[in-house]
Amino acid sequence: METRLGFSWRILVVLAAILAGIECGVVAEKPRGNRRHAYASMMYMGTPRDYEFFVATRVMMRSLSKLRVDADLVVIASIDVPSRWLRALKEEDGVKVVRVENLRNPYEKQDNFNSRFKLTLNKLYAWSLVAYDRVVMLDSDNIFLQRTDELFQCGQFCAVFINPCIFHTGLFVLQPSIDVFNNMLHELEIGRENPDGADQGFLASYFPDLLDRPMFHPPANGSKLDGFYRLPLGYQMDASYYYLKLRWSIPCGPNSVITFPSAPWLKPWYWWSWPVLPLGLSWHEQRRKNLGYNSELLVMLIQSAMYLGILAVTRLVRPSLTKLCYNRKPEKSIALLHASLKVAGIWSIVAAYTVPFFLVPRTVHPVLGLVSLSARLGSSDVDCDQRLFTARTVSSHTMARESWDLCL
Numbered sequence: 001m002e003t004r005l006g007f008s009w010r011i012l013v014v015l016a017a018i019l020a021g022i023e024c025g026v027v028a029e030k031p032r033g034n035r036r037h038a039y040a041s042m043m044y045m046g047t048p049r050d051y052e053f054f055v056a057t058r059v060m061m062r063s064l065s066k067l068r069v070d071a072d073l074v075v076i077a078s079i080d081v082p083s084r085w086l087r088a089l090k091e092e093d094g095v096k097v098v099r100v101e102n103l104r105n106p107y108e109k110q111d112n113f114n115s116r117f118k119l120t121l122n123k124l125y126a127w128s129l130v131a132y133d134r135v136v137m138l139d140s141d142n143i144f145l146q147r148t149d150e151l152f153q154c155g156q157f158c159a160v161f162i163n164p165c166i167f168h169t170g171l172f173v174l175q176p177s178i179d180v181f182n183n184m185l186h187e188l189e190i191g192r193e194n195p196d197g198a199d200q201g202f203l204a205s206y207f208p209d210l211l212d213r214p215m216f217h218p219p220a221n222g223s224k225l226d227g228f229y230r231l232p233l234g235y236q237m238d239a240s241y242y243y244l245k246l247r248w249s250i251p252c253g254p255n256s257v258i259t260f261p262s263a264p265w266l267k268p269w270y271w272w273s274w275p276v277l278p279l280g281l282s283w284h285e286q287r288r289k290n291l292g293y294n295s296e297l298l299v300m301l302i303q304s305a306m307y308l309g310i311l312a313v314t315r316l317v318r319p320s321l322t323k324l325c326y327n328r329k330p331e332k333s334i335a336l337l338h339a340s341l342k343v344a345g346i347w348s349i350v351a352a353y354t355v356p357f358f359l360v361p362r363t364v365h366p367v368l369g370l371v372s373l374s375a376r377l378g379s380s381d382v383d384c385d386q387r388l389f390t391a392r393t394v395s396s397h398t399m400a401r402e403s404w405d406l407c408l
């Protein structure tokens with residue numbers, strides 16, 4: 001009982017610490033004036049991860065304004081993005097929102113087509129932002145370590161090769177142009193070759209000889225370059241390179257932007273990806289400093305209170321359960337009951353491991369996520385029968401984690 005109470009207190013203390021820490025981390029953003037340059041990213045709906053990308057976009061945009069970039073922040077949002085999200089972007093984050101119709105993806109029927117990339121062609125709208133001299137187009141899974149405004153000195157199209165032969169479209173520089181934009185739409189119509197059916201494949205096919213172009217070095221006098229350039233790797237440091245030495249060091253060029261091109265369920269904002277991808281903590285540091293966790297904290301507190309309540313109830317019912325299981329003569333029906341209780345118990349334990357991944361808000365801090373998970377998995381010191389009872393009557397989430405083999 002004491003360890004249980006101690007555990008519960010620890011949960012509360014950690015939650016309180018995070019609650020107290022985030023309030024002062026949130027910055028109110030002033031509206032920004034018109035600039036000649038923009039950092040832009042896109043948002044669209046229809047994937048299971050829309051909300052996560054919304055949070056990630058906010059964190060990235062706020063970290064850019066914290067770096068005092070001399071540029072507008074633009075989100076190219078398809079028309080079905082909820083207006084309350086757009087209001088948050090505009091009013092709280094100081095972002096300009098450009099609403100667009102989704103571009104039809106002509107590659108949907110292609111064999112290797114991955115439907116999660118269906119709307120990534122919306123990225124081409126970046127070329128329609130002709131109010132700007134240059135645009136840096138971004139995916140929302142970038143972490144900026146420092147200002148990168150020198151990128152606006154680059155030419156008509158500049159990108160990073162994180163793969164020896166294919167440039168990455170998580171960050172690229174472009175000069176907006178209606179002619180280029182219309183030409184790209186035309187190329188979509190006539191079905192230009194596109195190896196992956198996404199923005200990545202289309203742009204690689206549209207700018208096929210970028211690998212042979214010179215490396216970008218920003219002119220010291222601040223003037224803009226013309227033409228096509230490769231960007232140094234330091235503008236798209238693949239998170240997986242980090243693990244070669246457990247630190248970042250690209251000896252040539254800047255070390256400015258980290259990107260996460262790995263599997264979608266290992267994006268840095270997921271609370272469960274942190275043990276695999278410690279760099280996720282850097283993302284959460286950015287979120288804590290720039291956006292905070294207020295929007296998800298209430299849910300987390302209610303959930304934690306609920307589960308602590310369930311833990312308390314399972315404590316209280318313990319004696320009656322012991323009676324149920326042992327104070328009767330062994331009979332066939334009881335044996336059957338016992339067996340089915342065991343099956344129910346095992347299933348509940350499996351559920352206790354999997355259900356939290358659907359219930360805990362996905363972009364909470366790893367500490368919050370893991371605390372919530374362990375609250376669900378709590379009761380690790382209860383005995384087997386109690387667990388079986390709990391499985392049957394109270395909740396599957398309070399199943400003990402290491403003890404199910406004892407029940408067998």
Ligand SMILES: *[C@@H]1O[C@H](CO)[C@@H](O)[C@H](O)[C@H]1NC(C)=O
Pocket residue numbers: 219220221222223
């Ligand atoms: C700036 O420097 C580049 C070379 O780096 C030169 O070609 C260009 O003429 C200079 N522009 C101005 C305005 O001085």
